[in-house]
Amino acid sequence: MATESEKITINLGPIDLGQVDLLVQEGFYSNRTDLIRTAIRNQLNLHADVVKQTVARKSLVLGLQHYSRADLEALQAAGQRLQIQVLGMASIASDVSVELALATIESIVVLGTLHASAVLKTALAPRIH
Helix, strand or coil, X not given: CCCCCCCCCCCCCHHHHHHHHHHHHCCCCCCHHXXXXXXXXXXXXXXXXXXXXXXXXXXXEEXXXXXXXXXXXXXXXXXXXXXXXXXXXXXXXXCCCHHXXXXXXXXXXXXXXXXXXXXXXXXXXXXXX
């Protein structure tokens, strides 16, 4: 799966926005998005140790975690339930039924993006934290 991105919206005051536009105009950044992404990456790098420690402490999967129908069927056959804890992106296959998801997914914590059908997200809503 190719690297995906999530669109977010931010509000900036006119002075901050003017300064962003000035830096773009002066050629420091190719556009507003380039500056914002760079600023966010710099902050994430600054706090990288805290992120690593928290990921370890909370037993989060870092990156992309995909759950297929076969994965969930195997859990169901073994009588096990899943606690999804991901920093990044978690995805549940489109062919996973609501019944299978409810029988096998105990809880979901995703810091980032959860990709699942609208029907699954609605059914699992009480388990998403």
